[in-house]
Amino acid sequence: MTQDSRRTDHGPTIYEVAERAGVSIATVSRTLRGTGPVAPETRRRVLEAAEALRFTPSRAGVSLAEGRHAATGIVFPDLSGPYYAEVLMGCEEVASELGRSMIVLSTRGRSEVPRLVRDLAGRVDGLVVFGGTVPDDLLAELAGGGHPLVLIASAPLPGADLVAAENHDSAVRLAEHLVGHGHRTFTLLGAGDGSDIAQRWRGVTGVLERLGLPAGAPVPCAFTVEGGYAAGRELLARTGRPDAVVCADDQIALGVLLAAEELGLSVPADVAVTGWDDIMAARHARPALTTVRQPMRELGARAARALDELIGGERTGSRHQTLPTELVVRASCGTHPLEEA
Amino acid sequence: MTQDSRRTDHGPTIYEVAERAGVSIATVSRTLRGTGPVAPETRRRVLEAAEALRFTPSRAGVSLAEGRHAATGIVFPDLSGPYYAEVLMGCEEVASELGRSMIVLSTRGRSEVPRLVRDLAGRVDGLVVFGGTVPDDLLAELAGGGHPLVLIASAPLPGADLVAAENHDSAVRLAEHLVGHGHRTFTLLGAGDGSDIAQRWRGVTGVLERLGLPAGAPVPCAFTVEGGYAAGRELLARTGRPDAVVCADDQIALGVLLAAEELGLSVPADVAVTGWDDIMAARHARPALTTVRQPMRELGARAARALDELIGGERTGSRHQTLPTELVVRASCGTHPLEEA
DNA sequence: CCGTCCTATGTAAGCGCTTCCACTGTCCGG
DNA sequence: CCGGACAGTGGAAGCGCTTACATAGGACGG
Structure with missing residues (x-):
């Protein structure tokens, strides 16, 4: 039990390098880190020894001595x-x-x-x-x-x-673009956990309010494809379906796309859908997803x-x-x- | 220069905890790690001190002493x-x-x-x-x-x-499925760097050979959407276009899908396309991508x-x-x- | 009542490395 | 020539922690 199993077999230490090179560990350290002066011949011997032993300084030792983890x-x-x-x-x-x-x-x-x-x-x-x-x-x-x-x-x-x-202004641009398409009734999908989403919604509702368009509270929804799908099924099946579904992220939007397809609705003719993030699937979905790309x-x-x-x-x-x-x-x-x- | 800037201001050490609890550092260590016996009252004092100081053992110290990094x-x-x-x-x-x-x-x-x-x-x-x-x-x-x-x-x-x-047998299943659809001329897209891809191609060509179908060498291609797109444009535009394009991964396949769409080709009617991996976009692409899911x-x-x-x-x-x-x-x-x- | 075991705790030796300090020559300018 | 600057090197003190080992009291069976 008290055998050796407690530690991985670590490599050579700086002492072994020092001994092999016939110098002190201080010199080895200085040589390897390039701090302080070292005679060319000494340097050669140290490097040779380190190379031969395949010496890599123990990270824990370095961290402890340096007082940082890198x-x-x-x-x-x-x-x-x-x-x-x-x-x-x-x-x-x-x-x-x-x-x-x-x-x-x-x-x-x-x-x-x-x-x-x-x-x-x-x-x-x-x-x-x-x-x-x-x-x-x-x-x-x-x-x-x-x-x-x-x-x-x-x-x-x-x-x-x-x-x-940036969230707010991007959302304003997105909303204005949608309004420009003639969409008038909006649903925001994905209630905001975090100020991030909240900022987006403020941008969107700001535009709608300015135009006197109705803007309900964001509909809660899991931030996954399945979440978007479930919410989309519910939302798009009911009478008074919105013109445009603005989703909190692309995954939700992809789920809505799936729901629309299943309900026989055409996107964007019957309903517009937008995402947020521009993940890879957004580009490849059909119709391809309008979204906001984050850097x-x-x-x-x-x-x-x-x-x-x-x-x-x-x-x-x-x-x-x-x-x-x-x-x-x-x-x-x-x-x-x-x-x- | 030799100021204090060399190290992050680390938290309290085990010594401070020991002093505050009125015990030795050994006892603190034993208490905190649960090794060795500690009197209930002592334990209480140590835990209290550690809590008050928000003590977290220095990882470098632990690593060095334990001889492992965790x-x-x-x-x-x-x-x-x-x-x-x-x-x-x-x-x-x-x-x-x-x-x-x-x-x-x-x-x-x-x-x-x-x-x-x-x-x-x-x-x-x-x-x-x-x-x-x-x-x-x-x-x-x-x-x-x-x-x-x-x-x-x-x-x-x-x-x-x-x-x-598993690569080989999955590829066999995929190839057999394609053959079952009546596809006869195949192109493998994405020449294999690594034995992984090579195994897949062996599975596919094995099926083809057994059926006496031609199976050319895999076509080199960058493992990206762009790579697949470029290769797809080239491949699908030429006369003698294949029935089926079997791609080394989903990203390539998505690129081929893009190329087919641009060339006005219908997938799968004009040409079948398959991927490998089952990334998220594979499900959402239209047509959705037939592929092999890896765990x-x-x-x-x-x-x-x-x-x-x-x-x-x-x-x-x-x-x-x-x-x-x-x-x-x-x-x-x-x-x-x-x-x- | 004494030797023996435990329990509970402290002491101190490292773990592998960096770096301050001290020491020895050398080389120069004066 | 001499004092000083400086290149080149070793000694040794930690960095914060774990743990073998030593120590000191009881408890307990004989």
């Missing part, structure tokens, strides 16, 4: 759908350039999120957190505890950076960079960045002049 | 498309259950892959590696160096576990578990696991009796 954590709900995956990629790429590893933590379906997040916080220099994944009080505790924190698509938090895509990769990249600044202490005050989105007009919102030609 | 690394090419993302999720979930963090490394577009992988290997207890992301000699070096290694969808490597989805999440989960066994030393010999796939018949491969009814 790693950043990222907390997201799930990786299904391209949104989070893309953000993660953007983040990972920049982090890697900055010499940091990325540790991922998904919260979907997890019961002990606070414990997992605390644990994660303990092994990184800073955290990137998606809105709605971690309880606010825990975030506040972390920020208060001096943990550099960057929030993505989330409500602002004192002491933490925030990176988000997902860029969101991640910005978050990684902001975190690096926070960690490096180059900046103390928190900063909020809002990235522009792009309205992607496809077939699902109505027939376009160009296509008629 | 983390596993995963190397994948990219997270675009749901395939890798799903596998990652499956992996992360199991790893988390086993008390390990997941550190991700994406290789796409990276120049210094070997250095990055070595660095990663230094901060984890074991690695999960997707086929085609890391040079074979580096893998061999890692395996030889005692690093637990699990390969996914890759050529086998001595000393490493392998987890893969992506399960692949990741198995990999994580296998790695844990390897790390724990519960097993020394390497093991190969092959997971079954599912043929998903949709509209793109031909008209089905049920749909005709």
